[in-house]
Amino acid sequence: MAEYWYIAEGFEEKVQSFLTNNGESEVDMMFTVPEKDFNTAGKGSSEVKNLLKRLGVESGVLRRIAVASYEAEINVAAHSQGGVMHSAVFDDLIHVRFEDEGPGIGDIEQAMVPGFSTADDLVRELGFGAGLGLPNIKKNSDAMHIVSEKGSSTLVEFIIFFA
Ligand SMILES: Nc1ncnc2c1ncn2[C@@H]1O[C@H](COP(=O)(O)OP(=O)(O)O)[C@@H](O)[C@H]1O
Numbered sequence: 001m002a003e004y005w006y007i008a009e010g011f012e013e014k015v016q017s018f019l020t021n022n023g024e025s026e027v028d029m030m031f032t033v034p035e036k037d038f039n040t041a042g043k044g045s046s047e048v049k050n051l052l053k054r055l056g057v058e059s060g061v062l063r064r065i066a067v068a069s070y071e072a073e074i075n076v077a078a079h080s081q082g083g084v085m086h087s088a089v090f091d092d093l094i095h096v097r098f099e100d101e102g103p104g105i106g107d108i109e110q111a112m113v114p115g116f117s118t119a120d121d122l123v124r125e126l127g128f129g130a131g132l133g134l135p136n137i138k139k140n141s142d143a144m145h146i147v148s149e150k151g152s153s154t155l156v157e158f159i160i161f162f163a
């Protein structure tokens, strides 16, 4: 299994402390993300955004969460055989996790390069496949983690703090 970690500068301690002792989440939400269904993909992100808006999360932070979760959700629909999106809202952060049914990412470093895409014609015709989704998740997250390998499932997760 290959693994990729990104932690934004200055967030190392906060992220470490969350990972070692994440208490009970306030709200949990689960959505299934079916393969190549771009009407359903995006619903999870939009519901999460609505919830956080009601909870009073600041608009700039809200936008970052919406962008990161939308890109990850679209990736599950576009590149995998389907999966689930799970989001856990804590006092001070959101942790969003995507787990799919494979076929996995052979080279995660390459997948992270802006412009790299293996999107098929159908996905491109629908306007996806610019190769900017993973870089965008990184840009908008305080921490991002990918675990995958060819022929296996993919885990993509990120953490964004509310303040
Ligand atoms: N969940 C996933 N399962 C398998 N491959 C993925 C997944 N997410 C991303 N990838 C791979 O990483 C590449 C880059 O992803 P991304 O930056 O979002 O660009 P795009 O989705 O436009 O191709 C994809 O083309 C694909 O090869």
Ligand SMILES: [Mg+2]
Binding pocket: 071, 074, 075, 129, 131, 132, 133, 134
């Ligand atoms: Mg993408």
